[in-house]
Amino acid sequence: MEEQHKIVVYQVFTRLFGNTYTTNKPWGTLEENGVGKFSNFTDKALEEIKALGVSHIWYTGIPHHAVIRDYTAFGISNDDPDVVKGRAGSPYAVKDYYQVNPDLADDPAKRLEEFEALIARTHKHGMKVIIDIVPNHVARKYEGKNNPEGVRDFGANDDQTMEYHKNNNFYYIPGKSFSVPAPLDNYKPLGGEKHPLSDGKFDENPAKWTGNGSREAQPHFHDWYETVKVNYGVRPDGTKDFPSLPEGYDTKDHQAHAAFWADKEVPDSWKKFKEIALFWTAKGVDGFRFDMAEMVPVEFWSYMNSAIKIANPDAFLLAEIYNPKEYRNYIHLGKMDFLYDKVELYDTLKNIMQGKGSTDNLIPIQAGLADIGKHMLHFLENHDEQRIASHEFVGKAEIAKSAAVLSATIDAAPMMIYFGQEVGEPGAEDAGFGKPSRTSIFDYIGVPHHQRWMNGGKFDGGQLSNSEKDLRDFYKRLLNFTLYSPALAGEYAEIHSHNRANTEWYNDKVFSYMRWSEKQRLIIITNFDKQDSFGFELQVPANIIQGWGIADGKYTLDEKLYGQAKPTLTIQDGQGRVRVDLKPLESWILEVK
Incomplete structure (x- = not known):
């Protein structure tokens, strides 16, 4: 079997994946619009995901979050529509961290066993399992009905007379009761449907700070009002009530970090989240995507991630983070394996695809991330971003082909795709709380292009x-090539700037670079232009040819995506030349034999 050199993550919104219903009524119920189940990830479905070129599946929306559905027969309290977004609920308003979403089970009483069976099936097909942990906030009505022995609920021991205490799990607004936000744009929970709890009120006294940090008893409608912020020992004035990592810990391994915290007194919330992560690790979950990781202090990540790595040294730890100034802290001090590369690579590629940016802008990004490039997870879609094929992005999925090749091959970092991206899903449904351009994460909805691939459960693309x-x-x-290409785990050099300066007809709609290791040498060139073909003599600088140790002569190149192009690399006096003829949005991955 080939050796795997890269990670490819398939993010799947678990609730939507297996849903075959096509009703798509705004604010539709589970009975009207349908819902996907754990059991829809059949052996055939997993076999096809694996065959797509996937190594890790991120099952999004697993922990039990607030939903508007009566599960009282299973010992679950009803959630209040006034503090739930959508009918199916946000996966980022977790209600019970030791259970899974009952919507996803064929038998809600056995929902945890059904998820454990899915973990086992995924492993059987040679893929690893990632789930979310949302450390910064929990649902306004958190109720841990499934806590392991000795584990108390979030807030159970809090002194609610104080705005802040180191071991309080929440921040409070003493003397004030919570008020539901004033609605905007004629918003009504559940689209205005009558519901016994939908009365514009929610009983919370004293009020707690809201998940995004709002300290108002009545948060704004655009605040994360369905959640409450977790206290990690950061005082309201921003000072820290816990030890700092000593100088030099940015170079130490997870064992040293774990040893540092072993005898330290840490805030209660730290302990609670560590236990949650270790609970799921023990269930066979292979890693976590941490929501809004930079809203939680980096010292906590050192504490928790080192504990996870002690339990599973191969754990996959991914942080959603948007502040480049903090990247190295979260990798080196926080012990994250991977970070979202959104604000640099993704945003730049989006501008290029929309015709508003130049490929010249890619050079400083890769140079600036050179020391941490392998830690930057690349994507063109996820549940928070607009679908490529939506009119608000570029309106046609094929326009992202060049960006996909570049994202997947420019460095050793993982590549992630979002389910439906591979068939051009446009996210066009008006689902209720979630609006078009993104596939709703708040509602029961069918995902039409994906459903055509699913073909009623055959998972054969028949429609x-x-x-x-x-x-x-x-x-x-593309994904299968990236998984097994040794060069993509190796060295990188851009040849774009050399060709911009020296090659006629080469412009800032194309981008070129080299990737190599001892076992493989690649020349990669992409055309981002939607209309124009480009033909030119691509130059390969002498310093790279010399480093590769290739003698003067002519070498036939293999194109690794489609195998149709067979250009020749001509080396004369140590300089390389390749005749390139790229159609609109075409990319060549050329292997030098």
Whole structure:
């Protein structure tokens, strides 16, 4: 079997993946609009995900979050529509960290066992399992009905007379009761449907700070009003009530970090989240995507991630983070494996795809991340971002092909795709709380292009159009190549700037670079132009040819995506030249034999 050199993550919104209903009524109920189940990830479905070129599945929306559905027969309290977004609820308003969403189970009484069976099935198909942990906030009505022995609920021991105490799990607004936000744009919970708890009120006294940090008893409608902020020992004035890591710990391994915290007194919330992570690790979960990680102090991540790595040294730890100034702290001090590369690579590629940016802008990004490039997870879609095929992004999924090749091959970092991206899902449904351009994470909804691939549970693409089949074939070729290419775990050099200065017809709609290791040498060139083909003599600088140790002569190159192009690398006096003829949005991954 080939050796795997890269990680490819398939993010799947678990509730939506297996849903075959096509009703798509705004604010529709589970009975009207349907819902996907753990059991929809059949052996065939997992086999096809694996064949797409996937190594890790991020099952989004697993921990039990607030939902508007009566599960009282299973010992679950009803949630209040006034503090739940959508009918199916936000996966980022977790209600019970030691259970899973009952919507996802065929038998809600056995929901945890059904998820454990899915973990086992995923492992059987050679893929690893990632789930979310949302450390910064929990649902306004958190109720741990499934806590292990000795584990008390969030807030159970809090002194609610104080705004802040180191061991309080929440921040309080003493003397004030919570008020539901004033609605905007004629918003009504559940689209205005009558519900016994939907009365514009929610009983919370004293009020707690809201998840995004709002300290108002009545948060704004755009605040994360469905959640409350967790206290990690950061006082309201921003000072810290816990030890700092000593100088030099940015170079120490997870064992040293774990040893540092072993005899330290830490805030109660730290202990609670560590126990949650270790609970799921013991269940066979292989890693976590940490929501809004930079809203939680980096010292906590040192404490928790080192504990996870002690339990599972191969754990996959991914942080959602948007502040480049903090990247190195969260990698070196916080012991994160990977960070979202959104504000630099993704945002730049989005501008290029939309015709508003130049490929010249990619050079300083890669140079600036050179020391941490392998830690930056790349993506073009996820549940928070607009679908590529939405009109608000570029309106056509194929326009992202060049960006996908570049994201997947420019460094050793993982590549992530979002379910439906591979068949051009446009996120066009008006689902209720969630609005078009993103596939709703708040509502019961069907995902039409994805459903055509699912083909009623056959998972064979039987209903896809030819263009959708072609797009999925493209992703399959690209992702499988990246998984097993030794060069993509190796060295990088851009040759774009050299060619911009020296090559006629080469412009800032294309981008070129080299990737190599002892076992493989690649020249990669992408055309981002939607209309124009480009033909030119691509130059390979002498310093790279010399480093590769290739003698003067002619070398036939293998194109690794489609295998149709067979250009020749001509080396004369140590300088390399390749005749390149790229169609619009075409990329070549050329291997030098």
